[in-house]
Amino acid sequence: MKKTxxxxxxxxxxxxxxxIISFASPDMPPYPVVDEADVLSDYEEDQIAxxxxxxxKEHKMHFAIVxxxxxxxxxxxxxxxxxxxxxxxxxxxxxSGILLxxxxxxxxxxIYTYGxxxxxxxxxxxxxxxxxxxxYFGEDEFYNGFMAYAGACDSVLSFDILGSLLIAVLIGAVxxxxxxxxxxxxxxxxxxxxxxxxxxxxxxxxxxxxxDLYLYRTIVRTRRAETNSGSxxxxxxxxxxxxxxxx
Amino acid sequence: xxNEILEYKCPSCGGKLEFNTKGQNMKCPYCDTEFDVESVKxxxxxxSNDKEDEFEWxxxxxxxxxxxxxxxxxxxxxxxxxxxxxxxxxxTSCPYCGNPVVFVGNLSGELMPDLVIPFKLDKNAAxxxxxxxxxxxxxxxxxxxxxxxxNEVKGIYAPFWLFDTDADAKIRYHxxxxxxxxxxxxxxxxxxxxxxxxxxxxxxxNVPVDGSxxxxxxxxxxxxxxxxxxAVDFKTAYLSGFLADKYDVDSEQSQPRAxxxxxxxxxxxxxxxxxxxxxxxxxxxxxxxxxxxxxxALLPVWLMTTEWKGxxxxxxxxxxxxxxxxxxxxxxxxxxxxxxxxxxxxSAAAMGLLxxxxxx
Numbered sequence: 001m002k003k004t005x006x007x008x009x010x011x012x013x014x015x016x017x018x019x020i021i022s023f024a025s026p027d028m029p030p031y032p033v034v035d036e037a038d039v040l041s042d043y044e045e046d047q048i049a050x051x052x053x054x055x056x057k058e059h060k061m062h063f064a065i066v067x068x069x070x071x072x073x074x075x076x077x078x079x080x081x082x083x084x085x086x087x088x089x090x091x092x093x094x095x096s097g098i099l100l101x102x103x104x105x106x107x108x109x110x111i112y113t114y115g116x117x118x119x120x121x122x123x124x125x126x127x128x129x130x131x132x133x134x135x136y137f138g139e140d141e142f143y144n145g146f147m148a149y150a151g152a153c154d155s156v157l158s159f160d161i162l163g164s165l166l167i168a169v170l171i172g173a174v175x176x177x178x179x180x181x182x183x184x185x186x187x188x189x190x191x192x193x194x195x196x197x198x199x200x201x202x203x204x205x206x207x208x209x210x211x212d213l214y215l216y217r218t219i220v221r222t223r224r225a226e227t228n229s230g231s232x233x234x235x236x237x238x239x240x241x242x243x244x245x246x247x
Numbered sequence: 248x249x250n251e252i253l254e255y256k257c258p259s260c261g262g263k264l265e266f267n268t269k270g271q272n273m274k275c276p277y278c279d280t281e282f283d284v285e286s287v288k289x290x291x292x293x294x295s296n297d298k299e300d301e302f303e304w305x306x307x308x309x310x311x312x313x314x315x316x317x318x319x320x321x322x323x324x325x326x327x328x329x330x331x332x333x334x335x336x337x338x339t340s341c342p343y344c345g346n347p348v349v350f351v352g353n354l355s356g357e358l359m360p361d362l363v364i365p366f367k368l369d370k371n372a373a374x375x376x377x378x379x380x381x382x383x384x385x386x387x388x389x390x391x392x393x394x395x396x397x398n399e400v401k402g403i404y405a406p407f408w409l410f411d412t413d414a415d416a417k418i419r420y421h422x423x424x425x426x427x428x429x430x431x432x433x434x435x436x437x438x439x440x441x442x443x444x445x446x447x448x449x450x451x452x453n454v455p456v457d458g459s460x461x462x463x464x465x466x467x468x469x470x471x472x473x474x475x476x477x478a479v480d481f482k483t484a485y486l487s488g489f490l491a492d493k494y495d496v497d498s499e500q501s502q503p504r505a506x507x508x509x510x511x512x513x514x515x516x517x518x519x520x521x522x523x524x525x526x527x528x529x530x531x532x533x534x535x536x537x538x539x540x541x542x543x544a545l546l547p548v549w550l551m552t553t554e555w556k557g558x559x560x561x562x563x564x565x566x567x568x569x570x571x572x573x574x575x576x577x578x579x580x581x582x583x584x585x586x587x588x589x590x591x592x593x594s595a596a597a598m599g600l601l602x603x604x605x606x607x
Contacts, residue, residue, distance in 0.1 A: 164601040172594030180586045183386050187575040190469045195515060196508035198472035201450035204413075205516050209446035212422075220436045224429060 028053070029062040029091045037067045037104045044143040051150045059157045061117045062090050062097030065146055070105045076244045079103070080112035084240065090114055100149060102137070102247070109137060110244030118241040125156045126243055137247035255287050255347075255487050263325070263346040265488030268366045273484055287484045323348065335459075337545075338404065338483075338491035349483050353493040360481040362544040363404065364473055366489065366566040370400050373549035376564045376571040385585065388555075388578040397551045402566065404486055404545035405467060406458035406494035409475075410451065410505040411540040414513045417446045419531045422524040443527065445517045451509055453478075455546065456501035458494035462548075463561070464504070469572040470565040473546055477567065481545065491545060498541045510534045 032052035033045050040048065052063040064084075071079050080101040084090065090097040096115030102108070111129060113121045121129070132152035136145030255264035255273060262277035264287060273282040319334040323341040330348065332339055337353040340346060352358075368376075374397075381392050420443040428435050453475040457467040479485075513534050521527045547566025552559060555576060562573030 159602060159605050164598060164605075168594045168597035168601060171597040172590045172592075175593045176586050176589035179589050180386075180582055183384075183585065184577055184582065186384055187386060187577055189380075189572040190463075190466055190574050192465045193468040193471055193508060195512040196451055196454040196505070197512045197515065199451050199454045200512060200516070201452050204450035205447065206449075207445060207447035207520060209417075209444055210520065211444040213442040213444070215440040215442055217440065218438045220438075221433045222436075224432060224434055 029056065029097070030064070030088055032056070032062070032064045034064070034066045037069045037102070039067055039102075039104065039142045040146075041143075048143070048146045048150065051147065055150060055154055055157075056091065058154070060091060060096070061115070061120075061157075062095075062099075063150070063153060064089055064097060064099045065102075065149075066099060067102045067104065067142075069103070071103045071108060076101060076103065076108045076110035077112070077242065080110050080242065081240055084112055084114060092116070098153065098242075100133075100146075101244070102142075107246050108244060109134070109247045110242060112240050112242040114240035120157060121242075123243075128152055128156055130245070134245075134247050255484060258282070263487075264484075265347060266365065266485050268369045271365060271367075273487065284482055284484050288482050319350075321348070321350065333492070335492045335495050336490070337493045338486035338489055340488075340490075347486075347488045349486050349491075358493050359543075360406070360545045361542040362409070362475075362478040363481045363485050364475070364478045364544070364546050364567050365485045366402060366547040367477075368547075368549070368564070368566055368569050370402065370549070372569060373400050373402075373551065373564050373566075376549070376569060377551060377562060380562065380571045380573060381575070384575065386577050386581050387575050388581070391555050391576055397553050399552065401550045402489040403548050403550055404489055404491035405462055405548045406492055407455045407467075407544050407546050408458050408494070408498045408501045408505070409542045409544050410454040410456065410502070410509070411538075411542070412454075412509065412536040413448055413450045413538045414509055414534055414536050415446075415448045416513045416517060416532070416534045417444075418514065418517045418529060418533070419444050420518075420521055420527050421530050422521060422527045424523070425525045441524070442530075443521050443524075445520055447517070449513050449516055451512070453542075453544075454505050454508060455544070456504045458496050458498075458501060458543070459492055460495045461492075466561060466563050466572065467548070470548065470563050470568075470570050473565065473567055478544065486545070489547075494543065498543075502541075506536070509536065 031049065033040075033049045035045055048065065052065065055063045066080070066083055068079075074082070080099055083101070084097065084099050085095075089095070089099060092115070094115035096117045097113075098117045098121060099112040099114075101110040101112060103110075111121070111126055113126075129149055129152045133145040133149040136142070136148055256262070257264055257275035257278060257280060259280045260275060260278040262275045264273045264275055264282065266272075266284075267274035267281060270281055272284055273287045274280070275282075319332060319336070321330045321332070323330055323346065325346045326341060330339065330341055335353065336350060337358075338347070338349045341348055377397065381387060422441045422443050424439045424441070426437045426439075428437075453473075455467075455471065455473065457464045459467075510532075514529065514532055518527065518529070549564040549566055551562040551564075551573075553562075554560070558576070560573060560575065562571065564571045
């Protein structure tokens, strides 16, 4: 019993400590905010950059925001893709990072992901980011929008302790209930016999009619779910993922 | 009551013979001499000619107890003591001298069993069975296990009706087979519908139904099955040293239970022929039994009872196979303790696993 308690306590402590195990500060990638359209004040730019740098240190991937006036002839994806790779964005061997591109003239907004970030930010995560920032961008509140975007990135990448705890508690409750009720069922052994199968005369079962008649058929047709086209760019030289729209 | 007491006396020393479960013969507990059951039966028949003595206790019982009381009084032929028992009792022991006695009147004529399965396991085996039954159960209150005092271990030949029958059945099922495929725009589910018709027959031998009112039907079914290959023609000698009751639930009253089990077994057997379908649902089931035969048998059961916190707990062991059953109480504190331990351990493990998944 004592052994079980010690092992259990160790497992609990270890599981709670794991999320806060520290890691060494990585080398810095390029400065994270490029405001060519000049929509942010210097103070706002610093605040956002500090936030993105803090995210980089915590999650070991490059977070960048690029605000431009015009895309020119390029698509948002190809622009973001080229910008990301031509400017040495990304961190680590796989150059992991996420770039938020805003084109002011066309009001295009594109989230470009690469490396590990592409895997971490799937469709549902990108939706979470869009829902956090687009309402602000729609009102031209860019500082608030970028801060909300950074907060949403942090939320997506952080270990959701409360949510995970709730799931773990639910799993623990269901499995342990099954176990203890199985232990309790061993105390009950008086049960009626449902059949008389123990008393069937050996070899006595004979079928005199064995007929399978086909009657009719039904076909149910359901439309397939649309495949999401935003998960990976389709332009020439495409390498990363992401998706975009208008704000 | 037209009943007589049958005792088996040792031809060697005059002691009272008992059925020996190990040797499957009669054994004298005083001089250890063993006798063949057939020989003892012949002796019993010889002794049964002594009509006058038997007439005496018949008159005495009629004077003191009426049939309506459900009780009967006999006088022990060894010590003269008065044996008061239920009128369904077929075998018991004298409360004064302990000699085993058999009431032949409850085992003759229409009340004579066709078959008996002799006890193969003795009282010690029953006690060992109880020990095993109580071990390894973590939610059983320790106090119940430690302070368990069995009131009495009774070896009883329980009355059963055995049903032999041929079951003819016609069953119709609705069955489906399903196929899935898709193209670029749609997912398709094709379901083919069939009617399955099965006709045939199945035979049953010795489907037992408890013929005793006071024995719990579910308890008696729980210790099944019995191996009827070891059943022998009834001889009163097998009852010596054990308790026995005559039936008080007749075969007609027992038929519905036998029918129910036979019908379900037949349906299961037919269902096993409906393979290769995604779903099979019975639409119409018709089962008819023919050539039905009912026999009366005495089957060996060890019964034990105990009380705990004002509740009576009954245990039963199949006297032939040793199958042991009996519901046990739950230790609520232990229940919650084990729940808390498992809950903490599994929740912590799940939390760790979720974190590892997040890291990946």
